[in-house]
Amino acid sequence: GTYYNASDLRNCYDYIVVGAGNAGLVVANRLSEDPRVKVLVIEAGDLDQGEDYIKIPRFGANQGGAFQSQYSWKYSSAPQEFINNRIISVPAGKVVGGSTALNALMWQRGTKADYDAWEALGNPGWGWDGLLPYFKKVENFAAPEPERVAAYNLTYEPSVRGTGGPISVSFGAVLPEFNKKFIDSFEELGFAKEKDGAGTGDAIGTFWTPTSVDNTSKERSYAKTGYFEPAVDRENFDALLDTIVTKVITRQNRYGKREVTAVEFATQGGAGERKTITVSREVILSAGAMQTPKILQLSGIGPQSLLSQHGISTVVNLPGVGQNYQDHTFMRILQNIPVPPIDDVAGAAGWAQTPRTGPWTGMQHINVLNFAPLSKVSDRAESILTRYAAQSSGQYLPTTDATVISGYNKQKAQIIAGLRDNTLTSTEVILSAAAIITYNQHPFSRGEVKIVSDDPLDHPSLDFRYGANPLDLEIHADSVRFARTIMDTEAIASLNPAEETSPGRSVTDDAGLIEWSKNAISTIFHSCGTAAMMPLADGGVVDSELKVYGVSNLRVVDASVVPIVPGTHIQATIYAIAEKASDIIKNSEVYQTGYATSS
Numbered sequence: 001g002t003y004y005n006a007s008d009l010r011n012c013y014d015y016i017v018v019g020a021g022n023a024g025l026v027v028a029n030r031l032s033e034d035p036r037v038k039v040l041v042i043e044a045g046d047l048d049q050g051e052d053y054i055k056i057p058r059f060g061a062n063q064g065g066a067f068q069s070q071y072s073w074k075y076s077s078a079p080q081e082f083i084n085n086r087i088i089s090v091p092a093g094k095v096v097g098g099s100t101a102l103n104a105l106m107w108q109r110g111t112k113a114d115y116d117a118w119e120a121l122g123n124p125g126w127g128w129d130g131l132l133p134y135f136k137k138v139e140n141f142a143a144p145e146p147e148r149v150a151a152y153n154l155t156y157e158p159s160v161r162g163t164g165g166p167i168s169v170s171f172g173a174v175l176p177e178f179n180k181k182f183i184d185s186f187e188e189l190g191f192a193k194e195k196d197g198a199g200t201g202d203a204i205g206t207f208w209t210p211t212s213v214d215n216t217s218k219e220r221s222y223a224k225t226g227y228f229e230p231a232v233d234r235e236n237f238d239a240l241l242d243t244i245v246t247k248v249i250t251r252q253n254r255y256g257k258r259e260v261t262a263v264e265f266a267t268q269g270g271a272g273e274r275k276t277i278t279v280s281r282e283v284i285l286s287a288g289a290m291q292t293p294k295i296l297q298l299s300g301i302g303p304q305s306l307l308s309q310h311g312i313s314t315v316v317n318l319p320g321v322g323q324n325y326q327d328h329t330f331m332r333i334l335q336n337i338p339v340p341p342i343d344d345v346a347g348a349a350g351w352a353q354t355p356r357t358g359p360w361t362g363m364q365h366i367n368v369l370n371f372a373p374l375s376k377v378s379d380r381a382e383s384i385l386t387r388y389a390a391q392s393s394g395q396y397l398p399t400t401d402a403t404v405i406s407g408y409n410k411q412k413a414q415i416i417a418g419l420r421d422n423t424l425t426s427t428e429v430i431l432s433a434a435a436i437i438t439y440n441q442h443p444f445s446r447g448e449v450k451i452v453s454d455d456p457l458d459h460p461s462l463d464f465r466y467g468a469n470p471l472d473l474e475i476h477a478d479s480v481r482f483a484r485t486i487m488d489t490e491a492i493a494s495l496n497p498a499e500e501t502s503p504g505r506s507v508t509d510d511a512g513l514i515e516w517s518k519n520a521i522s523t524i525f526h527s528c529g530t531a532a533m534m535p536l537a538d539g540g541v542v543d544s545e546l547k548v549y550g551v552s553n554l555r556v557v558d559a560s561v562v563p564i565v566p567g568t569h570i571q572a573t574i575y576a577i578a579e580k581a582s583d584i585i586k587n588s589e590v591y592q593t594g595y596a597t598s599s
């Protein structure tokens, strides 16, 4: 296989995967392991050219401008009504590798309870025990060197780690001393130092985070290196790049079911011709949480009222498509800690050093994470949970379908139980030299992704509805208070931090802290949930085999299927979902025999 021009394609493929990102490349790689199975992956972006801002870990948090590059979609949110109508810019990968080419390389799993909640929502096999083999399958985990284990207490638990998998995972090559103080500060506040909190499912507490970085080359390890490059020479694996999928084409089949027959796309980044290509078995949508619901809606699969508003005839009225939009919000509480700069050998010279040990080989200051339960973050945790439990559906949009609300209520019960018994985290905290950063890990608000027209080249409306549930803003206010208790520990005080500049210590009451939060909230790039794996009666879009309800041969495999965003950075979870989905597809009758006898 190679990356073909549209004119070089086969007439028909067994499987077409839409989107060569985090999930899509896993599926395309795994399905093409059987040489008899012809797989095409279609990607809007192109191949990166090994730019520094893609491969060098130090650039992993946009230091090199990746978010503004041609490899990013550069979305903007809808005006966020509940946070002063602010418009948030939303990067997402538009390149082979998808968002794994742009992301900040942090590598963790959520808590056991995060995934067990998915299972409890009606998805057998999607709990922690069902996912752990796939979390391991993805990884090639590099055990930290004994000197560094001794110096930094870089613990890990071999029984939950994978070796030999496609994605290389290692601890940052440069671990500033300052990071240890952050661990100490949490110990003062009564937090456990977790042994491999990033891997065991006991993710509440403080730990050094691994990164998706190759331990030898010190370069980014991502879906392109792990899943695309090993597959691209297979005869039965084709990739069509710089091509926007505009919709899937369906028909009523002879069993009276709706089935996908072809995929329509626009070449040359959308500017070129519209063409279609036939599929004989299945289409897998892996275009990410913003574009997968858009493609479904453009294909007539979605909420009927939205589709008819844009002149699209409904083939499956599926109210959940684009609903349940979730993300982690983040805020930077500004202070200044005079830590020694780690740019001793900066720039290209630092990177060129061999072996690669210089400061460009790791994330600068962010190597330790804390995941705190609500009971630690907030003095009014029980009051927040009681009021959340008592809420009616008033904080949702009036147009929200009853089935979707049913799903939200079931999610709510899971989230309340996990926050109450401290098995789910409420807030992630990271300390850098310039800010203490807090992330709301289990937001109560739910947003939506909608097409704005029938033109597939228009970006969808991304409405996170941050703060739509006022309790989220209370938690944000409390997270500022919590950040201050961290700054006031002896461990941090010993670093002589300058005074907080934003919001500033004079702001202490709810009104002031909530108003500040409204102007501080931004995205931490964990968009998910918009084609949720849940029962149809609960607003779900796919079943627990990730098949779209009402269509016999269409699946979604990407961040869209996540029913509740887990309390973690989500790339490892998306890889694991896609590995599990690949096994589900490979075990299906149609993959095994080429025919489906009953659909």
Ligand SMILES: Cc1cc2nc3c(=O)[nH]c(=O)nc-3n(C[C@H](O)[C@H](O)[C@H](O)COP(=O)(O)OP(=O)(O)OC[C@H]3O[C@@H](n4cnc5c(N)ncnc54)[C@H](O)[C@@H]3O)c2cc1C
Pocket (backbone or CB within 6 Å): 018, 019, 020, 021, 022, 023, 024, 042, 043, 044, 045, 091, 092, 093, 094, 095, 096, 097, 098, 099, 100, 102, 103, 104, 105, 106, 107, 108, 243, 244, 245, 246, 286, 287, 288, 289, 291, 292, 295, 524, 525, 526, 527, 557, 558, 559, 560, 568, 569, 570, 571, 572, 574
């Ligand atoms: C800036 C940033 C930083 C992040 N940092 C971290 C981190 O440090 N740690 C972590 O764990 N997670 C992080 N994440 C989150 C994580 O990387 C993503 O949630 C995850 O990779 C999403 O996977 P996906 O398969 O759903 O989508 P993606 O990987 O985004 O893949 C979707 C693919 O589909 C393509 N596509 C979209 N529409 C179309 C279309 N119409 N036609 C053809 N192709 C299409 C896109 O171009 C893209 O390549 C970050 C994300 C971002 C954006």
